[in-house]
Amino acid sequence: MFDNLSARLKAVAEQVRGKGRLTEDNIAGAVRDVRRALIEADVALPVVRDFVARVQERAVGAEVTRSLNPGQVFIKILHDELTTTLGAGAGGFELRHQPPIVVLLAGLQGAGKTTTAGKLALHLQERDGRRVILASLDTRRPAAMLQLEQLAGKAGAGFHAATAEQSPLQIARDAVGEARRSQADVLILDSAGRTRLDDELLTELRTIHDEVVPQETLFVVDSMAGQDAVNVAKAFGDAVPLSGVILTKADGDARGGAALSVKAVTGQPILFLGTGEELAGLEVFHADRMASRILGMGDVLSLVEEVEQKVDRKKAEKLARKVRKGKSFDLEDLREQLEQMLGMGGIESLLEKLPLPGGVNPQQLTKQVDEKGLRRQIAIINSMTPQERRFPKTINGSRKRRIAAGAGLQVPEVNRVIKQHAQMQKMMKKLSKGGMKRALRGMPGLPGG
Ligand SMILES: Nc1nc2c(ncn2[C@@H]2O[C@H](COP(=O)(O)OP(=O)(O)OP(=O)(O)O)[C@@H](O)[C@H]2O)c(=O)[nH]1
Numbered sequence: 434m435f436d437n438l439s440a441r442l443k444a445v446a447e448q449v450r451g452k453g454r455l456t457e458d459n460i461a462g463a464v465r466d467v468r469r470a471l472i473e474a475d476v477a478l479p480v481v482r483d484f485v486a487r488v489q490e491r492a493v494g495a496e497v498t499r500s501l502n503p504g505q506v507f508i509k510i511l512h513d514e515l516t517t518t519l520g521a522g523a524g525g526f527e528l529r530h531q532p533p534i535v536v537l538l539a540g541l542q543g544a545g546k547t548t549t550a551g552k553l554a555l556h557l558q559e560r561d562g563r564r565v566i567l568a569s570l571d572t573r574r575p576a577a578m579l580q581l582e583q584l585a586g587k588a589g590a591g592f593h594a595a596t597a598e599q600s601p602l603q604i605a606r607d608a609v610g611e612a613r614r615s616q617a618d619v620l621i622l623d624s625a626g627r628t629r630l631d632d633e634l635l636t637e638l639r640t641i642h643d644e645v646v647p648q649e650t651l652f653v654v655d656s657m658a659g660q661d662a663v664n665v666a667k668a669f670g671d672a673v674p675l676s677g678v679i680l681t682k683a684d685g686d687a688r689g690g691a692a693l694s695v696k697a698v699t700g701q702p703i704l705f706l707g708t709g710e711e712l713a714g715l716e717v718f719h720a721d722r723m724a725s726r727i728l729g730m731g732d733v734l735s736l737v738e739e740v741e742q743k744v745d746r747k748k749a750e751k752l753a754r755k756v757r758k759g760k761s762f763d764l765e766d767l768r769e770q771l772e773q774m775l776g777m778g779g780i781e782s783l784l785e786k787l788p789l790p791g792g793v794n795p796q797q798l799t800k801q802v803d804e805k806g807l808r809r810q811i812a813i814i815n816s817m818t819p820q821e822r823r824f825p826k827t828i829n830g831s832r833k834r835r836i837a838a839g840a841g842l843q844v845p846e847v848n849r850v851i852k853q854h855a856q857m858q859k860m861m862k863k864l865s866k867g868g869m870k871r872a873l874r875g876m877p878g879l880p881g882g
């Protein structure tokens with residue numbers, strides 16, 4: 434998401450940075466480029482108008498022209514305004530209400546409600562240690578209940594069983610009863626979607642809402658919806674009081690129009706981003722971090738959090754201890770590191786959060802890191818005996834041929850793994866003398882990078 438907008442805004446920022454002084458003339462040019470970039474990103478027109486007016490006002494004001502470094506000030510203004518437009522404040526939601534907290538998900542058909550219900554359940558259980566029950570109010574699509582039940586199983590959450598003969602209202606009522614009886618912390622209600630916005634859907638939603646009075650009514654919207662999201666959001670917001678937005682499919686190549694428009698229209702912040710089809714594909718949304726990412730300033734905070742979540746902390750600490758004690762880093766350790774890199778999945782999503790220099794495209798970088806390569810290296814290490822992994826020096830020519838054959842690869846690839854390991858071992862030795870502990874905490878060595 435935001436790839437194109439990001440490239441355009443970075444280019445504007447670059448231009449402004451190049452100017453020794455800002456005049457009203459070149460500010461006007463930059464502001465015009467910003468407007469064009471937003472329109473191309475399919476941001477709703479009123480939002481574009483507001484945004485540009487605020488940037489213009491601040492840029493021609495003393496803020497920029499009198500400062501020593503106008504380029505940086507201009508970027509800061511863009512950053513501030515992007516943050517405001519995306520909805521300042523931290524994402525996620527409050528869990529301070531009296532349990533069971535009822536969360537109602539609403540949105541168009543295919544927006545990602547059911548998937549998001551599963552993701553939220555996993556998130557709440559794993560990150561916040563809450564006990565979650567899922568219930569499907571979708572009595573129209575035959576497979577809908579089964580879909581949610583399976584996701585509940587994967588997420589390790591409870592599931593409220595119902596039948597398609599019951600009314601959505603009845604199911605919602607029963608589910609609240611079950612959540613109370615079983616002392617669940619959170620009940621997530623997944624509602625039915627519709628291809629077109631119709632009154633029947635909205636009336637049903639309002640009835641359910643009025644009956645169960647959820648603490649959170651979240652509008653789930655596909656980021657590909659662009660500024661169309663505005664009309665849909667309005668209609669849903671008129672029917673029920675929304676308390677937040679979840680933007681799905683942010684991993685796709687959406688231009689970002691929905692993300693930048695939806696806060697202005699609903700008045701409610703984006704709380705989470707859906708970033709993939711799997712249950713782990715959910716990120717807490719932070720407007721300021723996203724603004725930094727768009728402007729190429731990197732989102733190092735999110736990166737650190739992601740790595741911390743995905744890396745097996747115990748293993749990382751074990752390795753840190755081992756290296757600290759001066760024990761050698763063997764091929765078993767290398768394999769663990771490679772496996773963790775694979776486990777992090779979507780290396781692209783990590784790269785996107787790094788402050789890469791202008792013109793560097795995370796997608797291209799990802800191609801160079803290729804996961805197949807990682808898998809091949811792991812296969813080679815798997816093909817070794819435990820003894821060989823512990824003492825790589827014993828691996829002679831005939832052993833190399835055996836290892837290569839075992840992995841279905843060539844000897845030069847075995848050599849590469851052994852050489853890479855030797856280099857890492859050297860680096861680890863150096864580190865073990867210096868401030869090793871901090872370097873390794875929560876961060877796997879990135880071999881071969
Ligand atoms: N890439 C990607 N795909 C997603 C994401 N969220 C949902 N999907 C996919 O979008 C499709 C629709 O998702 P559902 O969760 O069934 O959508 P829904 O809103 O429940 O649909 P209805 O119940 O039919 O209204 C599925 O193929 C999901 O895998 C996401 O964040 N990223």
Ligand SMILES: [Mg+2]
Nearest residue numbers: 546547571577
């Ligand atoms: Mg669904």
